[in-house]
Amino acid sequence: MTPAPPHLPWLTRGAIDLARLTAAVATVEHGAICTFLGTARRTSEGREVNLLRYEAYPEMAEKELAAIVAEAEQRFAGARVAVQHRLGDCPLGEASVAVVAAAPHRVAAFAACRHVIDAIKERAPIWKQEQFRDGAAWVGDPASYEPGARPPAAD
Amino acid sequence: MAATTHSHRILLFAGVAQRAGAREWRVDVAAGSTVAELREELARRHPWLRELPVAFAVNQALAAPTTRLAAGDELALLPPVSGG
Incomplete structure (x- = not known):
């Protein structure tokens, strides 16, 4: 099999x-390529979302994504997986x-794709903030809701 | 004689950074302290931390409460992840 080229940027x-x-x-x-795209949805628990904002612990997220892909390629015979998170x-x-x-x-192909997206959601140190018209909240941390909230700028 | 302490940088993310109003903290911890002891010290200073199920990363890997901190370790507080 062709050796895997260097992975594209993870983030x-x-x-x-x-x-x-x-x-x-x-x-x-x-002979099979299975693609999963997670896309930004307008509604979240009945509320209207304007925009999603993501942040990561980049060095750890890159390691975790690489480990998740390596795990899937080992577990599913002949599989090769590419991942990118925005x-x-x-x-x-x-x-x-x-x-x-x-x-x-x-x-x-289906199994590897499913395994990888599930593991990303469970393990990758990446966070999603839902921006509403009147404020914002980090998903999984509802108490972070603040009217008009904006996080401090990332480095 | 004062006990030996290490100065650590703690990286903050998402809702933790928002509450802290900062991207990192600096703390001095006694040599040989565990992650659990650091958590307690941080919660004393920032009581809102007790309400959040945060995990600790040491050198970019999840750390158990019993993990002992060494000088130069890179520490991070991870709120519940929500990527994807």
Whole structure:
């Protein structure tokens, strides 16, 4: 099998380029490519969201994403996985995360893709803030809601 | 004679950074302190921390309460993650 090229950046501040991620894992040995895109949704528990804002502990997030991908490639035979997570502002409808899993057959491609997105949500040190018209709150930390709240600027 | 202490930088994120109004804290901890002891010291200074289920990372990996801190360790407070 073709040796894996260096991974594209794990974290990006701009739009995710799905074609580049796909090209990074597709080879003639892979007969199945399964893609998951997590996209910014307008409603959250009945409230209208204007924008999602993401931040990460970048050095740890990169390590964790690399470990999650390595785990999936080991567990699902022949699988090769590319991942990119967006940081900063993510407008509604745009992708905040992409997982592209290539495998010789579809069963492993679906399974690897699912495994990786589930592990990212559970383990990667990345945080999502929902920006509403009148304030903002970090998901999973509802007490962080502040009218008009804006976090201190990231470095 | 004063006990040996280490000065640590603690990185803060998301709702923790918001409440702290800062991206990092600096604290002095006694040599050989554990993560649990550091958590207690931080909660004494910032009582709102007791309400938050934060995890600690030491050198960019999740740390158990019993992990002992060494000089130069990179520490971080991680609120519940919500990527994806």
